Amino acid sequence: MSALSSLTETRAPELGCETRPAPAGTTLVLGLGNELRGDDGIGPAIIRALAARQDLPSHVTVLDGGLAGVETVLLLKDAARAIVVDAAEQGLAPGEWRRLPVATVLEHAARDGGGSWHAAGLAQALALGQALDTLPPDIVVYAVQPLRADYSPGLSQPVQAAIPTLCEQILSDLLTPTA
């Protein structure tokens, strides 16, 4: 199953049982989502696609965060720079994505008023990271519009089709020095 495969990528038994955060000072690309919920799996899918590339800069760590929830705070904590990929309902055409500064996501979290900490999402985790003052200084979020996020594995065709261009955009970011 896809969720199990994501575990074996990041929690390979021979490496122990911890989803390890990015090494201090590096750039982290973090994909979030549940591969059993249709297009919610876009985060892990992007991580797989990037991990397979030969041209990924050596200072970059790619990580399938799965359903890290509030613990996303710990995964991001020590990175100098972070790029997060997650599915988000934005009223766009399926497969369209936006590159959001973290401030936009935090505004959304503030407007939304938060939710249950038992089921915290990315916006809540980022709000907590901001309050803790542990967010990387440079962080952007790629929010991908899903077609469906129902109870079945596999990406829809338009979201699957977005993977190559989104990977190119992320690689372009990674090759651009931060301000």
Next chain:
Amino acid sequence: MATPNLRIDVHHVTRVEGHGNIVVDVQNGQLKQCDLEIVETPRFFEAMLRGRPYGESSHITSRICGICAVGHATASLRATENALGVVPSEQTVLLRKLNFHGEMLDSHILHAYMLIAPDLLGVGSVIPLAKSAPEVVLRALRMKKLAGDLCAALCGRHTHPIAMTVGGFTHFPSRMQLEELRERLIAMRPDVEATVELFTQLKLPAFERDTEYVALRAKGEYCYIDGEIASSDGGALPLAEYRKVTNEYLVQRSSAKRTHHKRESYMVGALARFNINFDELHPKAKSAAAAIGIKPKVTNPYLNTAAQVVEIVHCTEDAIRLCDVLIKRGITWEEPAKPARLSGEGVGACDVPRGTLFHNYVIADGLVTGANCIIPTGQNLNNIEADMRALVPTMLDRKPPEITLALEMLVRAYDPCISCSTHMLDVRFE
């Protein structure tokens, strides 16, 4: 000055799982209404099980809850195993107990730090707490992550476990994983000690109301899985007779059923376990209880969180012990134990973070034909309301926002999982 008339209407209590309302009506100093309304939609999990192969039950019912997924899976597996005559191996029992500690720690840490501590520190949520005391919140996140990693190592992932199956496991942790978990649990001890220290400083509200406490009990251990159903009012019943304890019935204002046993209500959860099984706690957990200043019988429901903190100590120490035992005996990649038959009825019970959980299945030719799941929060609802009815008259000289906060904190103290508690099906076994 006394409040002759008071109307409190908290629509969707915050910092609990699911949707519930508090409604209080006082007229001329007389309490007319004091309800905890459960407005969560019924979820019909028991109906979903009907017609499904027995092996799917634990995977379906673990979806009842994202917090107690391991607890539901374990109770489900024990119900199926008891129905079909499956006897799990000693290794399976040890792995299930270790896995269970991971979930208990995860749930208790979130509740104590992120849902309760903000009330005690006078802030509205964990966000201002993170600003004023970041080291406290980071400690909670560190501990919570280890708890989740423990579950992931044993059952594939914490939320909705994969590797737990009827008769055993389909995947096993390596020796290296167990050693790493053991080291990390030992390294977590200072965080656990700091948690106890924090709750020795925080002042939980004073309020006493004696009630009946119900928890699972077994000789020689602080029981979380199997055992018998014990009552603080005396006596114990075998799991198969759980209906004699729960006596479920419906009320108009709630989509969750109510329960009662020897009194009008009873309490399940960490405080009930603490009261019933105190002698079986790890010595360090007993020391933590002494430091916090609690000993059985505790009759202040707000101290449920204090009992959870004591259990954090117990589960950490017992998890280290279980890692030691498993490392010493070595992990065997064994096949799950096989069913002796394909038809039968069985009850499984676990004491999950919020209290005693029952699953009861009827299986015919390998397919589930009837199911009944009784969740801790449903069992606590009557007791919460009885507490509210006792508390409100003592507070009528206070301002309404103060009374409202006291009631919200009371509900939160039970750590209710309201979405789990809604099951409305009238199931008949034939």
